[in-house]
Amino acid sequence: MSSRDDVEVARELYAGFAARDMAAVGALLHPEVRVEQAGGLPWSGTYTGPTGVQAFLGALLAHVDSRVEIGELFAVGDAVVQVGRTRGTARATGRSFDAAEVHVLRVRGGSIASFEAFVDEAEFARALS
Structure with missing residues (x-):
């Protein structure tokens, strides 16, 4: 698959997230998918497989x-990089946030094999506390 096709797979993933269409998201996942959220947020960690x-x-x-707003989405080597913002509200506090973020995705055989998220932790921490 070409890098251009990988970018389209990533676009489909973000469209599924935006629509909260978990069936569409699930259909794009590699069976051994790995998700990593850096930092000390309540959802930080490494998750594997579709159940992860x-x-x-x-x-x-x-x-x-929250919702992701894509600023840029492009292929770099074997990765697809998304640079944008995550905007939304913390459920417990009602505080809004507007966090810069970068996602690094790897596509294998037309499926998302990995997803790494790097976010402005301070902005999330402010909203969560």
């Missing part, structure tokens, strides 16, 4: 109601 992705999304959405 469900656990990650469950933990994330238990704490925040």
